[in-house]
Every structure is written in structure tokens, then in C-alpha cells.
Amino acid sequence: MILIFIEVRDGKVKKSSLEALSEGKRRADDLNTEANAVLIGYNLEGLASEVLLYGASKVYVMENSLLSHYSAAGFSQALFSLVEEIKPEGIFFSASSMGKDLAPRLAAKLGVSLASDCTRTIAKDGKLEVVRPIFAGKAYITLNFKSSPMMATLRPNVFPLAEPGEKKGEVVRKDVVIPEDQVKAPALEILREEGSEIDVTEAEIVISGGRGMKGPENFDLLRDLVSLLPHSAVGASRSAVDAGWIDHQHQVGQTGKTVSPSLYIAFGISGAIQHLAGMSSSKFIVAVNKDSEASIFKVADFGVIGDLFQVIPYLKEELKKIASE
Amino acid sequence: MNIFVFVKRVPDTESKIRINHEMGTIVEEGLSFVLNPYDEYAVEEALRLRETGGGKVTVLSVGADESLVILKKCLAMGADEAFLLKDNTPETYDGLRMAKIIARALEKKFLDYSLLLFGKQSVGADNAQVPSMVAELLGLPQVNVVTKLEIEGTKGTAHREIEGALEKVSFSLPAVISAQKGLNEPRYETLKGIMMAKKKEIPILAFEDLGLKEEDVVPLLELAKMESPPPRKAGKVIEEEPEEAAKKMVEYLHNEAKVI
Numbered sequence: 001m002i003l004i005f006i007e008v009r010d011g012k013v014k015k016s017s018l019e020a021l022s023e024g025k026r027r028a029d030d031l032n033t034e035a036n037a038v039l040i041g042y043n044l045e046g047l048a049s050e051v052l053l054y055g056a057s058k059v060y061v062m063e064n065s066l067l068s069h070y071s072a073a074g075f076s077q078a079l080f081s082l083v084e085e086i087k088p089e090g091i092f093f094s095a096s097s098m099g100k101d102l103a104p105r106l107a108a109k110l111g112v113s114l115a116s117d118c119t120r121t122i123a124k125d126g127k128l129e130v131v132r133p134i135f136a137g138k139a140y141i142t143l144n145f146k147s148s149p150m151m152a153t154l155r156p157n158v159f160p161l162a163e164p165g166e167k168k169g170e171v172v173r174k175d176v177v178i179p180e181d182q183v184k185a186p187a188l189e190i191l192r193e194e195g196s197e198i199d200v201t202e203a204e205i206v207i208s209g210g211r212g213m214k215g216p217e218n219f220d221l222l223r224d225l226v227s228l229l230p231h232s233a234v235g236a237s238r239s240a241v242d243a244g245w246i247d248h249q250h251q252v253g254q255t256g257k258t259v260s261p262s263l264y265i266a267f268g269i270s271g272a273i274q275h276l277a278g279m280s281s282s283k284f285i286v287a288v289n290k291d292s293e294a295s296i297f298k299v300a301d302f303g304v305i306g307d308l309f310q311v312i313p314y315l316k317e318e319l320k321k322i323a324s325e
Numbered sequence: 326m327n328i329f330v331f332v333k334r335v336p337d338t339e340s341k342i343r344i345n346h347e348m349g350t351i352v353e354e355g356l357s358f359v360l361n362p363y364d365e366y367a368v369e370e371a372l373r374l375r376e377t378g379g380g381k382v383t384v385l386s387v388g389a390d391e392s393l394v395i396l397k398k399c400l401a402m403g404a405d406e407a408f409l410l411k412d413n414t415p416e417t418y419d420g421l422r423m424a425k426i427i428a429r430a431l432e433k434k435f436l437d438y439s440l441l442l443f444g445k446q447s448v449g450a451d452n453a454q455v456p457s458m459v460a461e462l463l464g465l466p467q468v469n470v471v472t473k474l475e476i477e478g479t480k481g482t483a484h485r486e487i488e489g490a491l492e493k494v495s496f497s498l499p500a501v502i503s504a505q506k507g508l509n510e511p512r513y514e515t516l517k518g519i520m521m522a523k524k525k526e527i528p529i530l531a532f533e534d535l536g537l538k539e540e541d542v543v544p545l546l547e548l549a550k551m552e553s554p555p556p557r558k559a560g561k562v563i564e565e566e567p568e569e570a571a572k573k574m575v576e577y578l579h580n581e582a583k584v585i
Contacts, residue, residue: 009488070492072457072467097487101469104420104454108461113421113545116452129549134418135449138342139351141418142550146543184466185496192490199488205584229585233489241506248507249486254338254448255362255506263584274338280557284582286574292564302577303562304570314571322579 002028003088003149004037005079006051006059007098013039013047016094016156016202018054023121023159024092025055030123033089036060036169040078040176042068048171053164060086062176066183070098073184076105078176083110085174088149090128092121095153096201103153112147117155119260119281128152136254136277156202157260158281198233200252205263206282208235208252209245210275212268212289212308216245221312222267228319235259235279237269253278267308271296326380326476326498328371329435330442331427332364332399334392335449349551350415360395363444366504369511370474371442372403378476381405383435387412387426393527400522401514408434409529417544420454425542427455428462429535438499439479445470445503453503460501468494472507 004024007014021037028035034057039047041063048059062078083091083106091106093099095117107114119140120131128150131142145151200206207222207229219234226232236250252259254274264282269275271287271294279285280299287300288308297303304311336342336356343352360368371382384399384407386392396407410430431438441460446453453469460467472491473484476498485492486505514522532538563573578585 072460076461097470097485100453101457101467104457105461105467107421107454108424108458111421113419114452114454115546116420116454133554134451134551135336135342135351136451137554139344140552140554141548142552143418144547144549145545146547147545185468185494185500187485187492187494189493190487190490191484191493197489202488248505249489251506258451263578263582272339273341280554284578284584285557286578288574292562297562298559299557300562301560301582302574303560304574305562305564306567306570310567311571311574314568315575318571318575319585322575322585 001033001086001088002035002090002092003083003086004035004056004092005099005102006037006039007094007096008039008041008044008047013050014094014096015161016096019156019159019161020092020094020154021051021054021056022162023154024090025162027090027121027123027128031126036086036088038062038079038082040067040075049167052167052169052171054162055165057169059169059171060174061171062174064176064178066178066180067176069186069188071183071186072101072105073182074178074186075102076109077178077182079106080109081176082174083149090150090152093153095155099153103151107151110149112149112151113145115143115152118152119155119158121152121154133258136258136274137281138277155260157204198231200233200235200250200259201257203231203233204261205229205232205265206235206252206259206261207232207265207267208237208269209240209267210237210269211239213240213245219246224316225312225319228316228323237275238272266296266300269296270294271299326374326378326439327437328374328380328382328440328442329431329438330364330367330371330382330384330399330404332368332384332386332395333361333447334358334386334388334395335361335447338362338448344551344553346551349548358391360398361444361447363446363448363504363506365511366506366508367442367444368399368402368404369509370504372512373509374440374476383408385410385430387423389413396527397522398514400525401518402512403518407525407527409527410535411529411531416450417546418450418452418548419544419546420452420458422542422544424455424458424462426535426537427459429537430530431463433535434530440476440498441465441501443501443503445505456501456503465499465501466496467501468496469503470505471502472505474502474508
């Protein structure tokens, strides 16, 4: 059995968890076993039935008021008790902020190793094999597991979401007993920057600006484009972040975030090697740059040599036309 | 406060990575190595905490003798002491192995810790596993990807970066914290710091000193293959009037790429 941890944020199931479940189900089919999911928290009513649509044979629901706020210590304790009982062969997480925080804690509790941020999973000789980027995508490694359960976190936005199907599975409630002192470092509240609901790692379209943006105020041009394109987010190069034009949360590259959106649009980004590492697994790359020699054109599927400040206003018009079609 | 910072030697982020396919490793020749950028934020935060609250900053690295260079840099930045936990094993990409070595070192040699600081990940392995694993092995609270840290007495609060937002987390010491860009602006070494660091000895601890045997830290992940990413081909590049360029770009995205 492959167990998939389903993350809940703001009372909703996170899409990247459903991607992990979809992938877990595909590998479970290859291995002639089942994919089961687990929800942890408090007041999770109704969420399990949504998870069943994505192929889980069982959805375990573990509720306890001590788990109403996320903590790696508390959640890993709950997961540990479930894993000890149901003995899965594999455990998948989304490599989201929560997955990257929780999975290693559980792995250490189980005494097993973990493959982080995988971009491919393969069933081979009755076991799992995974492929993951290193150096932010400058190289890829294939890993085999020497410990069981085989644990992996899967990069968001990479694995196709299954078509929601029939609910064939069942919901299984599991008691979870957690001593209060086991809930260490709980997240008390969530502080949100206005107008930044989608993170660059989760966006389907990333619209990035670099040194060519010339100043912080011009990032409003990119925010305008984001408002015209659903599921999009503003990204930035390291030089724009280091100049203080935009918060580092938006930085794409080796010391920022690695992204794999369907579309990456680079405005005024020359394409330093550490930036290219962070975005070259995007499905389509479009670049606008004044410098015809900019390295970004070597990886772009479509490039425009020109002044971004002149191109963007027309771009907005064209996008509005598409939206009204 | 007794602060420990864990640092790693990594290739500079501007490096081109070449692969030795026979060995399944990266080619180190011609690379320049630096203190992991995220670890710099961890060292800086430790120094700031010492400046405001007193205490001691000890820096540790697990690795071969080459890692002495980054430990010297940390001393030059102002750390009080540095130790090398000697390990000649090439990168295994197994976070648990590293976490076991660190947890053992703390239990055997440095039990009086109040705060353990890490970078949120090393650039290279990109695992982001070791801080959480050390926290679990030692039974400590963890806060990862931290952009703001406040400590008062034995209690702390931190801001932890999550998707499009921050989580405010409270914890008690001792605790594990991993640093994200934005936590602070790391200082440069001063000439005086460099001179002082030169005089400081960096003790080297072997596995035997920690009561560790190689078989205790066998990697549980097997590296089957290392490859270069699939190359991207340069596509169409146009140079036209802005209006025409915008039109063609949207046409491409809508009709050919079908992404909008």
C-alpha cells in the first residue's frame, strides 16, 4: 500500500496533495496494491469525500483538537501511530512547505531515509524508484530506497492530477491520542501579504521581472498582468530581490524557489545560470529583453527583443481581447 | 545562550555543474566552493543573538578537511569556536545519515545547547531534511524556513515562510531553527576578524570520538544514476514593433502553446 498525506490549508484540500495522491495511485496500480490517503487536523468534515474522487481506496481521518494548528511534532506523532498500524510500503507527501517540514520529521521517527522534491516516480521490480533534481535542477539523480517504508516528497505542479472519478473507497476514522507536551512549536496564526494568494511554486503561470524592471514601482506592471491571467503569480530574479524591489518570497533561482509552471514569462531577466536552474523545467518559457545576446533567449520557446515598457501595455490589450472571447 | 550553527561547504551558485557519469558524482575540478548561502544567515543570526543576549556561538561542519575553509570564515565573521566533524564520505543525498552524525555529536560532546541553527537547505543536495531530522532525533521543537526570530528567556517566536504567507510559530528552548533569506543581512568578515580567526585552532573530531561506527551511518538511499537535465532548445525570437510583438506573443501562447 502507498499512503499519501493530504494537506489541508484554510479548510481546503491542497491541490498539490491531490497531485501526490494521483501519482501514488498510478504507482500503486503498477505494484498491484492500493493507494490510501490520510487527513490530519480538526473539523475535517466533508473533506474525505473529495479525496475519494482521486482514487484512494481508504481515506483515514485523524482528528484531535490539539491538531487544529499545524506542528511537525504533533502531526508526525499522529502519522507515526497510523504507519505503525497499517504498515504502508510507501509514503508520499507533496513537497509543499508543510510536506517539506513534516516528512523529514516522520522519516527520522521511523528511522528511514527520505527522497526530497521528486519529479518522477517509477515502479521497478516491485519497488519504487524516484528521480529528483539537485543543484536546483542543474542535475538529476535517480534514487533507490534501502529502507522501508519508501518515503518521498513530490514537487508541486509536476505530476498530472487524475480525472476525478467515482467514489469507490471508504472513510476510516482513526483515534489519535497525543500528549499535549508532544505538540511542539505550533503555528499560531497565518500572516498574509495582501494580494499574494498564489505562491510562485504553485502558480500555473509565473510572470517574472529582473534588473530590466528598473525599480520597485514597475513591478505593478507585472501585477497588472497577473490580474489578467488566472492562477498566475509574480516572480523575480535575484538581482531584483537584492536591489530591494520585491520581497524574496518571489525570488526564482538557486537561492530562491524552483518553479515548474506551464508558462514562465521573463521580463528584463538576462538569464544568469542560477536563475535558469530555478525555472528551466517550466513547460513554456517566454522572454522579453532589450539585449538580443541575453542568455534567457537560449532557453526561451518564444523571445521578443524589445523594450518591456513598450511591449507590456500592448500585451495587456491583447490579453483582455483573449479574455473577452 | 549557547548557540550551535551547522554549516556546509557547497559549490558557488554561479557554477556550471558537470557530471562524472562513471562515478555518478559531480566534477569538483574547476568549481569554486563557498559557505552555503543559507548557512550565512544562520551564522549571522547567531552572532546577533549573542550580541543582544550574550552567550557563545559554536560552528560545526560535517565533511572532509576542505571544510576547514568555511569554518575559518565563520570564525572571521565572529563565531567563538568551530569544530570539524570529519567525514570523508562523498555526498550521499541522504539527510538521515547527516542528521544521525549531528545528533550524535551533540549528545556526546555538546550537550549544553540552547539553540541549534541551520540554513533551510544546502544548495546542491537541496534536501531541506537535516534540521527537522535532528529535531526529531533529539526530541526538540523545530521551526523551518524562518525569516524572523525573537527569543526571550527560554521562549521564542518565529515567522516561518509558507506558500504566499507566513506562519507565526511559538516554541520553547532548546529548539531547532532553519534560516531563510530575508532573516538578516549577513556581515562581511573584518580584517581584524580574519586575523583573529587565523590564530584559532579548529579541533577535528573523528567518528570514534563520537562513538560512531561507519555501519551506524550507512546511507539508506542508493544513488543509481546522475544525469544532466534534458537540454532546452532555443525557440523563435522576434524583433518587431511593440504592438506587433505583443500580438504575436499572445497568438503564440494562445494558439500554439495553448497555455492561455
